Amino acid sequence: MADEDQTVRIDGTLKFPPVAGSLEPPTQGDPGRRRLLKRGLIGAGAVVGALALLYGVDLLLSQGALPRGTTVAGVDVGGLSRADAEQRLHSALDARIAQPLKVRAGDVDTTLDAKSAGLAADWPATLDQAGEQPLNPFVRLVSFFDRRESPFVSKVDESALDKALQGLKVDRDPIEGTIRFDGTTPTAVNPQSGQRLDGAAARRAVVDNWIGGAPVTLPVASASPKVSADAVREAVENYAKPAVSGPVTVKGDGKDATLQPATIAAALGFSPGDNGKLAPKLDHGKVVEALKPQLASTEQQGKDAQVVIEGDKPVVKPSADGRGVDWDKSLAGLPDLLSHKDNRVVTATYAKQPAKLTTEQATQLGVKEIVGEFTTGGFAADSGVNIRVVAEKVNGAVVKPGETFSLNGYTGPRTAKQGYVEAGIIENGAPGTAVGGGISQFATTLYNASYFAGMADAGHTEHSYYISRYPAAREATVFQNPDGSSVIDLKFTNDGPTGIAIQTIWTPQNITVRLWGVKRYQVESVPGERTNFVEPQPRPGPAHNCHASNGGPGFTATDTRVIKDLTGREVSRHTRKKVYDPAPKITCG
Structure with missing residues (x-):
């Protein structure tokens, strides 16, 4: 027979050993214990019934109201009707929505405008989510003592949000370290890390947290420099x-x-x-x-x-x-x-x-005859010196088939070191002087020689003001910085199958430029009528070295270049339009 502190199976039942301070499970042979069990079951049923009644009453009383303990974006709306809850949310959140949204991305603190970023409140959806009554009895019991945060639902224009995030200027390339010399003393320049905004994660962070009232942290990826x-x-x-x-x-x-x-x-x-x-x-x-x-x-x-x-x-x-x-x-x-x-x-x-x-190579260029030439004159003695220097430099230049000739590029810097002198120029409509003045007359002469040779215009600029010794809308000026870098250049391309040689002939009275090659075209210039005249306006000259001038009218001019082959068949026709500014009347004293 088993000891009393062990469980013994008797006729398919279990007998539990007695434990001090506890109730021993009743058995069929123990009437007292059966009565005790019956009273316990009746009491438990009463409790369960009472709880069920309380649950039902609570469920009925909460119909039409938001669940107890519900908050939205930190605003308590529990127990309120839908209309009252919406009014409370508007009162608490409208001002927050209107304020710039503070964001932090890595080490960048900035703001977003919610409206411009395509963010808006979806009030019906927000209230729908907040208004769902929990049916779980335990959840309803806990709601007497705890808060339940219901999500704030947003309307999002994703393209606008992406554009706003891209405009935050968060991305920064890493700065590589290097070494800087102060004279002959080297100094280390330390590298700096960069960062890249994680666009998808940043979008989620903004949508999930923009209404919370606290700064939103945007995820960034660090970009490290290559050298430590x-x-x-x-x-x-x-x-x-x-x-x-x-x-x-x-x-x-x-x-x-x-x-x-x-x-x-x-x-x-x-x-x-x-x-x-x-x-x-x-x-x-x-x-x-x-x-x-x-x-x-x-x-x-x-x-x-x-x-x-x-x-x-x-x-x-x-x-x-x-x-x-x-x-x-x-x-x-x-x-x-x-x-x-x-x-x-x-x-x-x-x-x-x-x-x-x-x-x-020079022999094979096939240069044998004049294909274009032009002459200009009427320059002053000092301008004539500069025209002679540049003409001597360009004389004999060869332009191979397919090459582009650049006047600034070929001559290099035009300074006193190269033999140029101060001569007259037009500066802002007024007479002045500068080293290399007068070179524009050579540029105009060269441009016209290339014009009548049928060369392809690769870039030229007319004077702002009309100069009477040049053909209107068929002239050119050039300009360089003191270091020789090109600002306004004259270029033409030899688009023919043979080479071009440039010949310059200078005299104290005029300058002639001839282009030699193999003649392919007959070229005609057709000037248009001058229109839209504008009278000059008076303007005081400088206090020092002033040169009075009567000025000249401004107008619009055109020139049409007609290119024909040697049989007279028209190959191309191009019209160039130039609007000349009126040269002001300069008064001195």
């Missing part, structure tokens, strides 16, 4: 400082050149390398600019072939090859050499330098 700050400092110590520790000697044929630390510092730059370190970048142009004059006497200059006119006949002047420093080969080992403080010597490598236009 430690790598920058390492480059300063191991490369930049040795690079400017002393001069570099370049040994030429019979003469040496010296590359000074200041030039090295000015020419030395750094960029991220593939190995996570800074890689030095040497500006060969600056290095060559410093070394070339020092080794110029060791080089032999070459000469391009020219087509010159002798006795009204084109003659090819032969080319000559030169011998000079091959700077690419000579400087190839310089970047590695700069990391050392000792044995800083480079040996210059010399190479043959062929002419850009050889004798054979």
Whole structure:
């Protein structure tokens, strides 16, 4: 027989051992215990019935009202009717909706305008969600003691929201570290991280949180620089400082050149390398600019072939090859050499330098006859000096088939160093002077020669004010900055199958430009009537060096170029229109 503290199965029933302080499950053979169980069940039923009655009453009483304990965007609307809840939400949230939405993306704090970003409240949907009565008894019981946040539903114009997010200017590329030289002293410039807005996640963050009243955090992805700050400092110590520790000697044929630390510092730059370190970048142009004059006497200059006119006949002047420093080969080992403080010597490598236009090439250009020419005159003596200098420079220039001739590009800087002098110009409608004045007359003459040769116009600009010695709407001006950079240029393209040689003939009275090649066209200029005249207005001149002027009227002019082949068949017709400003009347004193 089993002990009393064990459970024993008897006739399919279980007998539980007695436990101190507990009720022993009643058995069929224990009437007292059966009565106790019956009373317990009746009591439990009464409790359940009471709870069910309470649940039903609560459910009936809450019909037509929002569930107890409900909040929307932090606003308590529990127990209110739908109309009252909407009114309370408007009172609490309308001002919040109208305020700029504060957002933070990485290290950028800014704002969004909800309306411009396509955000608006969907009040019916918001109240529908808030008004759903919970049927779970436990949930309804908990609602007496807790709050339930119901979602605020938004209307979203996604395209407007995307546009607004893109306009936040959150994205920032990482800034790579580098090395800056103050004279010959290198200084580390530390890198800075960048960031990129996560568009999809940012859109979700705004839609979910814009009504909450607190700043919205927009997710960003960090963009790291390729080179660390430690790598920058390492480059300063191991490369930049040795690079400017002393001069570099370049040994030429019979003469040496010296590359000074200041030039090295000015020419030395750094960029991220593939190995996570800074890689030095040497500006060969600056290095060559410093070394070339020092080794110029060791080089032999070459000469391009020219087509010159002798006795009204084109003659090819032969080319000559030169011998000079091959700077690419000579400087190839310089970047590695700069990391050392000792044995800083480079040996210059010399190479043959062929002419850009050889004798054979010039002969094959087929230049044999005048294809276009033009003459202008009436210039002052000082302007005549500049016209002569530029004419001598351009005389003999060759334009190969398919090439474009640029007057500014061919002459280079036109300064006193090249022999130009101060001469008259028109500046803002008033007479003035400048070094190189008068070059526009040569430009007009060259333009007209190319015009009648049938060359393709590759870009020209007329004067702002009409000058009577030039054909209206068929003239050109040029201008350069003091450093020789082009501002207003004259260009034409040789679109024919043979070459073009430029001949210039200067006299103290006039300048003639002839283009030689193989004649393909007959060209006619058809000037239009001048219209829309505008009278000049008076204007006081400068206090110093004033030149009085009667001015001149402004007007509109046209010119039509008609190109025909040698049989007289029209090939093309083009009209150019020019509106000339009135030149003001300048009064002095």
